[in-house]
Amino acid sequence: MYKTKRQKEFWWDIAVVALTLILLLLLAVNCNSAVEADTVYESQIVYAGDTHMTTSNGDWLAIFYVPNGKRQSLYMNGRYIGGSNVQFNEGVITINLSSSLTLSDIEAPVKIQGFSYEDMKFRTTFSNMPVIYEGNELEIKTGYYNYFIIRMEVVSDK
Numbered sequence: 457m458y459k460t461k462r463q464k465e466f467w468w469d470i471a472v473v474a475l476t477l478i479l480l481l482l483l484a485v486n487c488n489s490a491v492e493a494d495t496v497y498e499s500q501i502v503y504a505g506d507t508h509m510t511t512s513n514g515d516w517l518a519i520f521y522v523p524n525g526k527r528q529s530l531y532m533n534g535r536y537i538g539g540s541n542v543q544f545n546e547g548v549i550t551i552n553l554s555s556s557l558t559l560s561d562i563e564a565p566v567k568i569q570g571f572s573y574e575d576m577k578f579r580t581t582f583s584n585m586p587v588i589y590e591g592n593e594l595e596i597k598t599g600y601y602n603y604f605i606i607r608m609e610v611v612s613d614k
């Protein structure tokens with residue numbers, strides 16, 4: 457089967473390395489399972505809207521641009537969150553969170569800024585746009601704006 461003793465040793469070495477890797481992977485899976493059970497989930501920032509941009513200081517941001525459609529998605533750290541969306545209809549924003557998300561237990565986990573195209577022309581940052589809502593409601597009467605920055609602090613169980 458093996459032509460030389462070195463070939464036999466070579467295959468033996470590969471078998472030992474393969475078994476070692478398998479054992480390490482099994483240990484890693486068991487360690488991760490134990491950690492997940494005891495994980496304390498921290499608040500994460502979620503933005504609503506299908507228009508994405510990076511701010512002047514490098515932060516990722518989503519903007520709800522009303523002409524893009526009445527129903528738009530939620531994003532955490534630039535990643536789409538399935539099963540969640542925000543709707544705008546007749547001056548009311550309705551936030552629909554997936555079953556894996558809940559609002560953080562703080563005084564005002566939802567913050568909404570509303571502004572028009574004219575507002576954007578004269579402002580250099582989004583931080584100084586008018587805040588039209590701060591609170592913990594998921595259905596908010598906002599009135600009519602062209603753009604919204606909808607920022608939520610949520611806890612994810614995944």
